[in-house]
Amino acid sequence: MEDLQPIIFKGIDPDRPLVIAGPCSAETEEQVLSTAAELAANGIKIFRAGIWKPRTKPGGFEGVGAPGLEWLKKVKETTGMYTATEVATRQHVNDALAAGVDLLWIGARTSANPFAMQEIADTLQESGRTDVAVLVKNPVNPDLELWIGALQRIYNAGIRRLGAIHRGFSTYGKHLYRNMPQWHIPTELRLRFPSLPIIVDPSHIGGKRELIAPLSQQSLDMGFNGLIIESHCDPDKAWSDASQQVTPEILNFILNTLVVRDSRQSTENLTLLRQQIDQIDNDLLETLAKRMRVSREIGQYKKEHRMPVVQANRYNDIIRTRVTLGQEMGMDENFMRTILLAIHDESVRQQIEVLNDRAR
CATH class of the missing domain: 1.20.59.10 (Chorismate mutase)
Incomplete structure (x- = not known):
């Protein structure tokens, strides 16, 4: 993966950390448009929302499905924001690309499955849309080689605007974090592929909204390239992962208090x-x-x-x-x-x- 291209969007400063924000799930058109409007007013340029939601057990909210893509279109029309959503199947990819979604990400459960990753890679290649930006989350288990393999499948499909999302790793029992950071794993990934952008997901690592700010600062301090944070207009009433979402107002406060370090500094402070x-x-x-x-x-x-x-x-x-x-x-x-x-x-x-x- 030597010839990767920067994940750059027009109107977004490439010298600043990339920030992607929006609700865990697209629930209703009103919720999506309201959250997007508040985020846009606070300067967020890329809006994320889960259209399809993989759940641990059946019976939970599994997303509104393809109709929610029309809401993302309206977000672009009304706010000018770029849009992002998770894909896990061939149909997801085709529907998202047809709806004009600008950035696709692949979740932790999917990245752990080489068959699913190959299906997504094949679909991207067949679509001819190798210009789309794609981010691959780490697998649920702490397996660096599996993560690299997932990234390589997408790279082999011709995608060059390729990046990774570090969302932590699942473990058994009660812990401080929902998913353990194990920072040495994304650090090793960065050492192996210096041109690969790595975005950190403090919402899924922490699992609690009060951990988002310190995890975000730690991510930037360690030199990672950006943040993907869950933000909802009314987080306590969210249909999924309510405890790890913040309002756009709180998100704005968090982002404004973060210290962005000079990446050219070589001495540890x-x-x-x-x-x-x-x-x-x-x-x-x-x-x-x-x-x-x-x-x-x-x-x-x-x-x-x-x-x-x-x-x-x-x-x-x-x-x-x-x-x-x-x-x-x-x-x-x-x-x-x-x-x-x-x-x-x-x-x-x-x-x-x-x-x-x-x-x-």
Whole structure:
């Protein structure tokens, strides 16, 4: 993928991060046009809306379908905005191109399926519309090679206005993020393909509207090329993913407070170092949460086998070996003892909680 072209639209400053915004789903014509008008008034140039919505289980709202494309046409007519939507099948591609959609993106479930990706690639090639811009989201699972393969299929179809969307990776259990960022994966993608634009989706990574601003800033600080953010005229009443959408007004505030770094700077500044600390702290919290889940499983085992919660020999061995390891890594003995004691106390509390739950 050596001859990629920049994803540039007339009237959009190519030296600024690309911003794509709009509701998770196109719900009604009024909702689409109202949201688009507010976003346009705040300077957004590319309007996104899901016409077809892949859902985890049947019975949920799966999008309004092709009729919603007429609403996107009206967005272009009334606001002058460019339009973008997700496609997952041959029919989706053909319908979206016929409706004049300017940018297509391919979702995480679809990018994980080589057969579906090849069908979309073949359809694009057969349509003769290789000038359309296409963004490919990372697969749901953290597989860089699968992501690259999806991108290469679209590239092989003749698409040169090609980019990637980093929307985080699914994982089991409760976490701070809806989808774990795992920033090293899109960073590796950028290292392999320096000319490939990478857009970050803080709405799907965070899953909560209060995480959109910090994730957006982190994305720009790491040098990624833009943002795709879900914005709805009345987010609390959204038919899908209400908790991760913001009003156009709030989006405007977020964008105006973001600091766009000079990409020509080669030295790492204090802000980037603090971003690394933030990420490490999040990783520590994830690791501690995993440890406590194991502690609860140990508590259940001890309950079933009538074993005491606290076992002094095991505790002393943990303290001795971990303190020594910590000192070898340059950490103070007292600091290590304080940290390990706090972790042990919380593990005991978790185990006792399991015993009490079973006793009720």
